Amino acid sequence: xxxxxxxxxxxxxxxxxxxxxxxxxxxxxxxxxxxxxxxxxxxxxxxxxxxxxxxxxxxxxxxxxxxxxxxxxxxxxxxxxxxxxxxxxxxxxxxxxxxxxxxxxxxxxxxxxxxxxxxxxxxxxxxxxxxxxxxxxxxxxxxxxxxxxxxxxxxxxxxxxxxxxxxxxxxxxxxxxxxxxxxxxxxxxxxxxxxxxxxxxxxxxxxxxxxxxxxxxxxxxxxxxxxxxxxxxxxxxxxxxxxxxxxxxxxxxxxxxxxxxxxxxxxxxxxxxxxxxxxxxxxxxxxxxxxxxxxxxxxxxxxxxxxxxxxxxxxxxxxxxxxxxxxxxxxxxxxxxxxxxxxxxxxxxxxxxxxxxxxxxxxxxxxxxxxxxxxxxxxxxxxxxxxxxxxxxxxxxxxxxxxxxxxxxxxxxxxxxxxxxxxxxxxxxxxxxxxxxxxxxxxxxxxxxxxxxxxxxxxxxxxxxxxxxxxxxxxxxxxxxxxxxxxxxxxxxxxxxxxxxxxxxxxxxxxxxxxxxxxxxxxxxxxxxxxxxxxx
Amino acid sequence: xxxxxxxxxxxxxxxxxxxxxxxxxxxxxxxxxxxxxxxxxxxxxxxxxxxxxxxxxxxxxxxxxxxxxxxxxxxxxxxxxxxxxxxxxxxxxxxxxxxxxxxxxxxxxxxxxxxxxxxxxxxxxxxxxxxxxxxxxxxxxxxxxxxxxxxxxxxxxxxxxxxxxxxxxxxxxxxxxxxxxxxxxxxxxxxxxxxxxxxxxxxxxxxxxxxxxxxxxxxxxxxxxxxxxxxxxxxxxxxxxxxxxxxxxxxxxxxxxxxxxxxxxxxxxxxxxxxxxxxxxxxxxxxxxxxxxxxxxxxxxxxxxxxxxxxxxxxxxxxxxxx
Numbered sequence: 001x002x003x004x005x006x007x008x009x010x011x012x013x014x015x016x017x018x019x020x021x022x023x024x025x026x027x028x029x030x031x032x033x034x035x036x037x038x039x040x041x042x043x044x045x046x047x048x049x050x051x052x053x054x055x056x057x058x059x060x061x062x063x064x065x066x067x068x069x070x071x072x073x074x075x076x077x078x079x080x081x082x083x084x085x086x087x088x089x090x091x092x093x094x095x096x097x098x099x100x101x102x103x104x105x106x107x108x109x110x111x112x113x114x115x116x117x118x119x120x121x122x123x124x125x126x127x128x129x130x131x132x133x134x135x136x137x138x139x140x141x142x143x144x145x146x147x148x149x150x151x152x153x154x155x156x157x158x159x160x161x162x163x164x165x166x167x168x169x170x171x172x173x174x175x176x177x178x179x180x181x182x183x184x185x186x187x188x189x190x191x192x193x194x195x196x197x198x199x200x201x202x203x204x205x206x207x208x209x210x211x212x213x214x215x216x217x218x219x220x221x222x223x224x225x226x227x228x229x230x231x232x233x234x235x236x237x238x239x240x241x242x243x244x245x246x247x248x249x250x251x252x253x254x255x256x257x258x259x260x261x262x263x264x265x266x267x268x269x270x271x272x273x274x275x276x277x278x279x280x281x282x283x284x285x286x287x288x289x290x291x292x293x294x295x296x297x298x299x300x301x302x303x304x305x306x307x308x309x310x311x312x313x314x315x316x317x318x319x320x321x322x323x324x325x326x327x328x329x330x331x332x333x334x335x336x337x338x339x340x341x342x343x344x345x346x347x348x349x350x351x352x353x354x355x356x357x358x359x360x361x362x363x364x365x366x367x368x369x370x371x372x373x374x375x376x377x378x379x380x381x382x383x384x385x386x387x388x389x390x391x392x393x394x395x396x397x398x399x400x401x402x403x404x405x406x407x408x409x410x411x412x413x414x415x416x417x418x419x420x421x422x423x424x425x426x427x428x429x430x431x432x433x434x435x436x437x438x439x440x441x442x443x444x445x446x447x448x449x450x451x452x453x454x455x456x457x458x459x460x461x462x463x464x465x466x467x468x469x470x471x472x473x474x475x476x477x478x479x480x481x482x483x484x485x486x487x488x489x490x491x492x493x494x495x496x497x498x499x500x501x502x503x504x505x506x507x508x509x510x511x512x513x514x515x516x517x518x519x520x521x522x523x524x525x526x527x528x529x530x531x532x533x534x535x536x
Numbered sequence: 537x538x539x540x541x542x543x544x545x546x547x548x549x550x551x552x553x554x555x556x557x558x559x560x561x562x563x564x565x566x567x568x569x570x571x572x573x574x575x576x577x578x579x580x581x582x583x584x585x586x587x588x589x590x591x592x593x594x595x596x597x598x599x600x601x602x603x604x605x606x607x608x609x610x611x612x613x614x615x616x617x618x619x620x621x622x623x624x625x626x627x628x629x630x631x632x633x634x635x636x637x638x639x640x641x642x643x644x645x646x647x648x649x650x651x652x653x654x655x656x657x658x659x660x661x662x663x664x665x666x667x668x669x670x671x672x673x674x675x676x677x678x679x680x681x682x683x684x685x686x687x688x689x690x691x692x693x694x695x696x697x698x699x700x701x702x703x704x705x706x707x708x709x710x711x712x713x714x715x716x717x718x719x720x721x722x723x724x725x726x727x728x729x730x731x732x733x734x735x736x737x738x739x740x741x742x743x744x745x746x747x748x749x750x751x752x753x754x755x756x757x758x759x760x761x762x763x764x765x766x767x768x769x770x771x772x773x774x775x776x777x778x779x780x781x782x783x784x785x786x787x788x789x790x791x792x793x794x795x796x797x798x799x800x801x802x803x804x805x806x807x808x809x810x811x812x813x814x815x816x817x818x819x820x821x822x823x824x825x826x827x828x829x830x831x832x833x834x835x836x837x838x839x840x841x842x843x844x845x846x847x848x849x850x851x852x853x854x855x856x857x858x859x
Contacts, residue, residue, distance in 0.1 A: 031851070069843040070839040070843035073842055081829060089730075093828045106850055108851055108855045
């Protein structure tokens with residue numbers, strides 16, 4: 001090797017070595033060791049990678065590995081050593097010793113491979129100053145990991161020259177715009193993706209290895225195209241087809257004949273996209289499209305921007321699948337109800353009395369109640385749960401009431417006088433609360449039918465006129481079993497209208513006895529609701 | 537820095553006095569042992585020998601005043617009246633409050649009377665002591681430590697003339713500190729690899745010897761003297777003598793690895809590189825200087841072993857530990 005010959009002849013004695021280093025200024029010694037035991041093979045690979053990354057002049061100024069070091073040290077005589085002259089105080093002669101060997105810089109590399117990739121730890125040491133710096137890098141690709149660490153501690157800026165015909169093309173390095181041709185720029189060494197892009201010309205994209213402290217040149221003639229399309233699609237892996245031919249994934253940038261063409265984008269778990277385009281001569285068509293994800297595995301086809309699904313039209317056109325992905329709902333209703341019988345029993349509180357009961361009779365047989373309600377629950381395509389629902393009802397028609405006894409009690413007294421046995425009219429305020437009621441659902445198109453069942457608690461107040469003897473009224477306290485049949489129709493997004501029919505069965509509640517000894521209890525109830533809700 | 541002429545003169549003077557015994561301090565002997573021996577001889581009525589032992593005891597520990605009375609009594613009975621009366625005077629002067637003082641004063645008066653009436657006694661040197669003491673302090677002030685008429689010579693004259701007293705200890709201490717400062721400066725500069733002539737390097741030995749004579753010798757004085765003499769020989773390229781002296785220094789003070797290094801350096805400069813590496817590998821295996829010599833030796837054997845050793849050296853010393 002020429003450099004070895006230079007070294008061997010010039011460095012006869014150390015004094016001359018110190019005066020005239022065998023290498024030109026800037027000679028770097030690269031030494032490699034395995035980072036982990038048993039990975040000695042990586043040393044050779046690393047040395048080869050360094051050799052590959054340092055072509056030309058940079059390579060001439062580098063000594064890579066122990067073998068090259070040995071070859072470069074042939075003929076060196078060490079008649080005198082730093083510290084062994086006794087001329088001056090000296091405790092660490094390593095720096096001057098290495099400097100006299102002609103190395104401006106020593107780069108110590110330790111490399112190892114683990115489950116993450118290839119890891120390099122690189123230390124740069126300058127014998128003339130004793131300065132050291134270390135850096136670490138990991139990458140799946142050996143060269144990239146090596147350069148990643150080296151570039152942090154060794155001045156390795158390299159030059160990239162890009163020329164094109166015609167000139168004026170935009171140059172991207174690793175997708176970063178760096179200028180227009182003709183271009184000379186400084187870049188970090190390593191594998192770089194260089195793209196040269198000029199309107200109405202076929203773009204060029206190449207991966208090139210940029211050497212350490214070297215120069216890489218890319219000189220390309222760009223071919224003119226009649227028209228050009230640039231399609232960028234997401235998500236990653238989207239197949240791009242033009243006129244039925246798959247041209248690539250994610251990005252297609254190519255020339256195209258003027259005329260009408262059909263673009264189709266397909267990605268798993270996303271709605272397909274199709275568009276017809278008309279490209280004129282000397283025009284460039286650009287499309288940047290992100291496909292819309294859909295639940296499940298359904299694929300749709302879009303034509304001219306309008307989605308047409310290959311599932312049954314009624315389902316696909318509304319995006320109904322998305323409706324049933326919702327997690328909760330809230331609804332409000334106008335409620336109608338009727339008591340199936342003539343008695344609603346309440347008890348008395350206060351007025352020094354113990355419990356009292358009453359029964360009442362409607363002046364009309366319907367005993368119609370009306371009110372409002374609200375419900376919150378969890379959503380699902382097949383199952384759901386009423387977390388909590390509340391209804392308020394009051395009587396529409398005039399109701400009267402008979403006052404009786406509680407079991408084992410007499411009628412309430414005031415100053416020794418019993419209260420009246422009849423009140424007319426009375427106002428009924430009923431509140432029912434239901435909670436944790438499971439729902440079973442059946443869905444088609446935008447319609448959801450469901451059955452729910454569970455327990456309800458009913459309470460409220462039955463009041464007479466303001467001047468009645470029983471000022472605080474009577475309070476029902478009933479536990480009911482209820483069943484509801486619901487129908488929901490989703491009008492827009494999560495918004496729905498619904499109707500519901502219900503039946504409540506008295507399990508237990510207040511009991512009352514009149515003076516004749518007849519016994520009364522609250523009655524069952526039925527009703528229906530209409531309202532609106534929102535699933536979210 | 538002294539002129540070469542003065543250094544040569546100093547060396548000459550010191551060479552003449554090199555045979556002399558220690559003057560003051562522990563190197564004279566154990567004060568307690570000397571007193572014990574003197575008392576034993578006194579009881580055996582061997583007063584002259586007893587007097588000599590007590591005299592040495594006062595030099596071994598000039599601060600112990602009781603010894604002066606014992607010396608006076610032994611000298612008196614040995615008919616050394618001049619010495620006896622002088623010892624009484626020294627004791628009385630330095631012991632104003634002691635139960636023994638009255639008795640000693642009476643003995644002193646009797647001694648003085650006897651001295652006046654007895655012929656053939658040694659002359660009284662009190663006046664000479666005064667002059668020599670003044671010369672000592674003047675020389676010490678000027679930094680004339682070892683030259684003819686210098687502080688060391690004055691102190692030696694005083695001791696040889698029989699000067700007594702606690703002051704002797706103070707004078708010895710001052711002289712010891714002065715010579716040690718001088719010698720240690722040479723040693724320090726030598727370790728810092730400052731250029732010093734071989735004469736200067738060799739001048740340290742008599743200084744350390746004087747320090748030893750006055751009880752101020754450092755524990756590693758022997759190693760220091762050998763090291764500095766070795767450097768003088770090395771500068772004159774007498775590698776054999778230098779190696780022997782560095783080896784002596786290394787063995788005298790094994791903790792100071794510089795002595796071992798200079799022994800290795802001497803071997804290296806003498807062309808015995810293998811021997812040098814062997815020595816340094818034993819004495820200072822992990823020292824960077826040894827490591828560099830190891831690489832150089834390997835390189836001399838073959839470029840391959842040299843490269844391998846260099847690789848080891850660089851990774852072991854210039855590859856920062858991972859945090």
